[in-house]
Amino acid sequence: MENSPTSPYRDDIVISWPELHRDTRLLCHQLLEQGPFKGIIAITRGGLIPAALVARELEIRLVDTICASSYEAADDDTAQTMRKEVKILKGVEHDGEGFLLIDDLVDTGNTARVIRKLLPKAFFATIYAKPQGREVVDLCVKEFAQDKWIYFPWDIDYQFVPPMKKHRANP
Numbered sequence: 001m002e003n004s005p006t007s008p009y010r011d012d013i014v015i016s017w018p019e020l021h022r023d024t025r026l027l028c029h030q031l032l033e034q035g036p037f038k039g040i041i042a043i044t045r046g047g048l049i050p051a052a053l054v055a056r057e058l059e060i061r062l063v064d065t066i067c068a069s070s071y072e073a074a075d076d077d078t079a080q081t082m083r084k085e086v087k088i089l090k091g092v093e094h095d096g097e098g099f100l101l102i103d104d105l106v107d108t109g110n111t112a113r114v115i116r117k118l119l120p121k122a123f124f125a126t127i128y129a130k131p132q133g134r135e136v137v138d139l140c141v142k143e144f145a146q147d148k149w150i151y152f153p154w155d156i157d158y159q160f161v162p163p164m165k166k167h168r169a170n171p
């Protein structure tokens with residue numbers, strides 16, 4: 001997948017549904033050591049599917065949301081690399097004590113820093129993390145380099161790829 005020329009991302013990591021499920025279950029094993037939690041707060045939208053999987057494994061039925069937005073699609077329709085100010089569209093009315101905050105990943109840490117301030121007592125977990133944001137969250141299962149763009153399964157599709165031989169300069 002091609003990144004925009006202005007993008008800081010040089011490489012792509014494509015995550016499949018089974019990989020996301022397996023990584024989320026790995027996170028759950030570690031979360032079981034941290035709980036019990038009163039409930040989960042999913043950070044929309046990326047945190048919604050991981051939060052549903054975590055709720056299933058930890059048998060938590062109280063699931064709330066913090067609705068946030070910080071990226072939008074690039075104009076050239078490539079990767080999502082346009083950064084904006086973090087906007088909170090819906091918060092929660094407590095400091096997070098006893099709650100588990102879930103997002104799909106922490107990249108620059110901008111989103112996580114804003115949400116941390118709103119819920120300073122929550123336990124904050126993401127499936128993936130990049131170095132700039134890692135310290136903002138309490139737990140993650142995998143870390144990737146800062147210049148990798150992570151494609152989640154809900155953002156991609158299977159498609160035909162021509163045989164490698166067709167692209168060779170001197171067949």
Ligand SMILES: O=P(O)(O)OC[C@H]1O[C@H](OP(=O)(O)OP(=O)(O)O)[C@H](O)[C@@H]1O
Binds near residue numbers: 045047111
């Ligand atoms: O650490 P950061 O640099 O702030 O980036 C991480 C955030 O960016 C993405 O959300 P996005 O705002 O794109 O919205 P989405 O979850 O609705 O896709 C991702 O789901 C994280 O919430």
Ligand code: HPA
Binds near residue numbers: 149151152
């Ligand atoms: O690497 C990423 N992948 C998907 N969404 C993101 N939001 C910030 N960084 C990323």
Ligand SMILES: [Mg+2]
Binds near residue numbers: 043045047104
């Ligand atoms: Mg998000």
